[in-house]
Amino acid sequence: MNSAVDHQDEENTPLLQKQAGQHPAPPKCCSVRYNLAFMMFLGFAVVYGLRVNLSVAMVAMVNATNGQSTSNGSEGECPAPSGPSNTSNPNPDQPGVPRYPWDPETQGMLLGAFFFGYLFTQIPGGYLSGRFGGSIFLGVGVLGTAVLTLLTPLAAHLGAKWLFALRALEGFGEGVTFPAQMAMWACWAPPLERARLATFSAAGSNFGAFVALPLTGFICNTLGWPAVFYCFGGAGCLWAVLWFFLVSDEPSKHPRICDQEKDYIINSIGSEGGSHGWAVPLLPMLFSVPLWAIIISQMCSNWSYYTLLTSMPTYMDTVLHFDLSQNSFLSALPYLGAWLFAVLSGVLADSLLERELLSITAVRKIFTLVGLLLPAGFLFAVGFTGCSSILDVTFLTASTTVGGVSAAGVFMNQIDIAPRYAGMLLGITNTFGTIPGVLAPIAVGHLAKNHSLVGWRNVFFLSAGVSAFGALVFMLFGSGKIQSWAVRECETEADREH
Structure with a gap:
């Protein structure tokens, strides 16, 4: 009993104390909060499908004689394997489907272009979602991206710019989508269900990558690469219609929620959740060490993630010489594992907190350490596999799979340290976390411009080192405590009176 009190004192989290017996948890099955998690899951699956389809489609869009040429006789370059699948051009031209002479540097710029725009709406999206509610911003974010995706073939025809x-x-x-999600969970997720709800919904991104990568390869081979963007864009528009019809910002505003579930959510979250006012404590945020630990760790984790997400299909094509169907399936395989590990880590993290076995800080640090350090080791090992496609695929799959564990670690930490400002904090951390999305594809285009083993080895070594550094930073400076600047002043004074 004393250990439980110690944990609560250490974390300074009155939210956990509000899970009292007078508000028993209603059934999870078919509940509104779990239906919301499922809708978010589908939304982020669509979002990542819209984001990653270009990675595989790029292989079919580029003229092989220009954009994917390897350096003749470069040292360590893997020979193309013999076999029926490699006796002809693995990415054959289709009648009426254009190909473009983009070199590796141009491809890297195009693959990183998404993140140039992604940088600018994270913080405004988080702030406005925390002020007005996240459902409109998440829905409009997905819908707008889907509509623009429909225009991709036209833009490619007009030119790389x-x-x-x-x-x-x-x-x-x-x-705006991920900050809006976190702002909604600040209103919808009871503290002892927080990790499983948030990790399940966000794990839709890994599931979306798993489905989108092979599906993109299949569509490219059967219908041509332009059809990829029409299919994914249409799916995003359909999801947006369902989202606006089924979802509300807060439990109190949902027309179909039962009183038992509504009271349970509202009373367990208390006044630390919900929306914030126009004013936010920017200066305390700026000097918050736990917040900077999240920022640095997410940047380091995302460097590896975005490197593999945007460049693995190119590696599979130019170094291991897989055809487009094999390429898209093997590029997708790691994200199935990451999806499963993310969901399971959320359940395990909540279980550890519910049984009061570990503090919030300890749980977040353990899951972050496993989710960053082990993937770094697997990436480092890839640099020594040479031309062994089996070992390459095994280590790359293991790296991304185990990385899913960090979903219950550093990627959950914003809502721990400042529930009211969780959407804005996610906007801040995601803004910094998007910088690797801009730089990593460019770095890959530079380091591996000759498609040699040496160049790709440097890519994997760099990713491994960055990821390990992020794990170290969070272990030293991360925290699960609610920060003083995130607590309402009136409540702080009331607590002191008692």
Whole structure:
């Protein structure tokens, strides 16, 4: 019993104390809060489908004689394997489907263009979602990105600069989605269900990548690459219609929620959740060490994630010489594992907190350490596999899979340290976390411009080192305590009187 009190004192989280017996948890099955998590899951699956489809489609869009040429006789370059699938051009031209002479540097710029726009709407999206509610921003973000995706073939036809601008606009629209999600969970997620709800909904991104990558390869081979963007854009528009019809910002505003579930959510969250006013404590945020620990760790984790997300299909094509169907499936495989590990980590993290076995700080640090350090080790190992496609795929899959564990670690930490400002904090951390999305594809285009093993080895070593550094920073400076600047002054004074 004393250990439980110690944990609560250490974390200074009155939210956990509000899970009292007078408000028993209603059934999870078919509840409004879990239906919301499922809708978010589908939304982020669509979002990541819209984001990653260009990674595989790029292989079909580029003229192989120009954009994907390897350096003749470069040292360590893997020979193309013999076999029926490699006796002809693995990405054959289709009648009426254009191909473009984009070199590796241009491809890297196009793959990173999304993140140029993604940078600018994270913080405004988080702030406005925390002020007005997140449902409208999440829905409009997905809908706008989907509509722009429908224009991708036209932009590519007009030229690389037009495609770059379009992808940047897509990122601009999608930038509000994750902050809006966190702002909604500040109103909807009871503290002891927080990790499983948030990780399940956000795990839709990994599931979306898992489905989108092979589906993109299949559509490219059967219908041509332009159909990829029409299919994914249409799916995003359909999801947006369902979202606006089914979702509300807060439990008190939902027309179909039962009183038992509404009272349970509102009373368990208390006044620390919900929307904030126009004023936010910017200066305390700026000097908050736990917040900077989140920022740095997410940047480091995202460097590896975005490197593999945007560049693995190119690696599979130019180094391991897989055809487009094999390429898209093997590029997708790691995200199935990451999805499963993210969901399971959320359940396990909540279980540890519910049983009072570990403090919030300890849980977040353990899951972050596992989710960043082990993937770094697997990426480091890839640099020594040479031309062994089996080992390459095994280590790359293991790296992304285990990385899913960090979903219950650093990627949940914003709502721990400042529930009321969770949407804005996610906007801040995601803004910094998007910088690797801009730089990583460019770095890959530079380091691996000759498609040699040496160049790609440097790519994997760099990613491993950055990820390990992020784990170290969070272990030293991360925290699960609610920060003093995130607590309402009136409540702080009331607590002191008692």
